Amino acid sequence: MALEFYPVKVSHIKRLTDAAVAISFDIPEELKQVFAYLPGQYITIRLNINGQTVNRAYSLCSSPHSDNSLTIGVKQTEHGLVSTYINKHLQVGATVELMPPNGNFKVDINSNAITSYVLIAGGSGITPLLSITKSVLQQQYDAKILLIYGNRDTSSIMFFKDLELLKDTYSDRFTLIDILEYTDGDNKGILSLELLSTLLTDSFLSSCHYYLCGPQQVMNNAEAVLHAQNIESSYIHREYFTAPISQSNEQVSSIEPTDFTIHVKLYGKEYDIEVESQDSILEAGIKNNIDPPYACQIAACCTCRAKLRSGKVHMESREALTDDEIEEGYILTCQAHPLTSDVFVDYDG
Ligand SMILES: Cc1cc2nc3c(=O)[nH]c(=O)nc-3n(C[C@H](O)[C@H](O)[C@H](O)COP(=O)(O)OP(=O)(O)OC[C@H]3O[C@@H](n4cnc5c(N)ncnc54)[C@H](O)[C@@H]3O)c2cc1C
Structure with missing residues (x-):
């Protein structure tokens, strides 16, 4: 369901x-x-x-x-x-x-395979990384964490006290580097390519997993530095709060827009709904009042995920889906436009 x-x-x-x-x-x-x-x-x-x-x-x-x-x-x-x-x-x-x-941005705390994590956060991007930090430190007794957290100034640091407490409690396994745009202290700056290149050279970083969440530019910078250091993509995990920059409309605009009637299964009921050429499958579902699940509508979350049982669709972006999910036939309905008349989208799948 x-x-x-x-x-x-x-x-x-x-x-x-x-x-x-x-x-x-x-x-x-x-x-x-x-x-x-x-x-x-x-x-x-x-x-x-x-x-x-x-x-x-x-x-x-x-x-x-x-x-x-x-x-x-x-x-x-x-x-x-x-x-x-x-x-x-x-x-x-x-x-x-x-x-x-x-969501696919997650850690398997029971896995012993990962023993070190580098977390890079900007602003509100700390939220999932705080959950990961607390959980890893409490559950994986050998694991080390380096958290690099960028903010404007001290007063804009979300969870300042929680992070300080974790730093004190797990001083041997948790390193926190606060980077502040406006400060008189040592860690002045923004998470630029140059600064991240300097921070991400420690030997502590070998064979670890990287979790990135923050403004687009910070995530792009971090990814570029990690790729330059030949870190495999499968070790780099990203969570976007806003539309991923990789999102591109080029492909969809090259496809001739057409209206289609598609078949949808949702909460155990089945519907035939009209998808107008300019709409995504999700938008058509909302217009047809079938109340499909969704949140961001920008491919950053996977709340609107459904299984494509038949037919073909074009997706403008697929950021929040894993390669395995794509392989298994999952689509983000907020990004999907039908290309054939036999499209059957199963939200319950
Ligand atoms: C998977 C996922 C997890 C998220 N987790 C968090 C979280 O833990 N904490 C949190 O605060 N937000 C989080 N967000 C963002 C959140 O969902 C909303 O997008 C955000 O709160 C803005 O919603 P709004 O209704 O206030 O703004 P809207 O009315 O939707 O947008 C108003 C304006 O703000 C801009 N805008 C929208 N979102 C952002 C943003 N995140 N940063 C800068 N400008 C923006 C828009 O371009 C627009 O101009 C997450 C998003 C996703 C996809």
């Missing part, structure tokens, strides 16, 4: 910085299994703001191993509808709709 939304209460709100809050949810006992997650994964939240229903993805910053509640950290973006609402208006006791955790 496709993932569904469940009503969940906000149990705690903590201000992290002037522009960021941590929101915790108490998951009822009967839903604990449904909301189980791996460090690094995200949840999808559905809110009704001024009569408009909106879905957004937020990474879990809590650890499934040590935290009872599920917690997200939300940074207010300029003119951002949901992040502003969450920062300014959401209250303890409010009921929101949450879709269970999802």
Whole structure:
């Protein structure tokens, strides 16, 4: 079955910085299994703001191993509808709709194969990396972590105290390098190609996995430095909060747009829906009121993932899918346009 939304209460709100809050949810006992997650994964939240229903993805910053509640950290973006609402208006006791955790940006804490991690975060990109840091340090007793975290200044560091505490508690296995754009201290700068090249040369880094989450430029810089050091792509894991730069419309514009009627299976029901040439399969589902699951609509999350049972589609971007998922026939419906008349999309698959 496709993932569904469940009503969940906000149990705690903590201000992290002037522009960021941590929101915790108490998951009822009967839903604990449904909301189980791996460090690094995200949840999808559905809110009704001024009569408009909106879905957004937020990474879990809590650890499934040590935290009872599920917690997200939300940074207010300029003119951002949901992040502003969450920062300014959401209250303890409010009921929101949450879709269970999802996503391919995750660590398998039970694997002994990985013994060192380099995490590179910028701004709110710390959220999944905090979950990973806590979980790895608590569960993988031999594993080492280097976290490079870029921010404007000290006051804009989300989870400042939590990170300091982890640094003190696990001083032999956890190295934190804060890079601040505006500071008089030593670590002044931005996560540029030059700075990352300097920071990523330590011998500690051999045979480790790299997790990147932050602004586009930071992720691009980090990836370029890692590729220059011949780090295999399979060791580099990325989580985008905004549209990946690799996203390209070139291919879709070279394809003659056509209207198609496709077959869709969702929550056990089957539908024939019209997909107009300019729409993605997801947009067509929304227009046809079948309530398909989705969050980011930019290929950064995989909430709208479905299995293509027959026919052909074109995807503008596939960032959030793994190679295995592509191989198995999964598509991101927010990016997919039908190319043949026999398209059958199975969200429950
Ligand atoms: C997998 C995933 C995990 C995410 N996890 C987190 C998280 O842990 N914490 C968090 O704060 N956000 C996270 N995000 C981003 C989040 O989903 C929203 O996109 C963000 O809160 C903005 O939503 P909004 O409704 O406030 O802004 P919108 O009303 O959608 O957009 C308003 C304006 O802000 C710009 N904008 C949108 N998102 C961002 C952004 N992230 N940074 C800068 N500008 C932006 C848009 O271009 C637009 O101009 C995640 C996104 C994804 C895909």
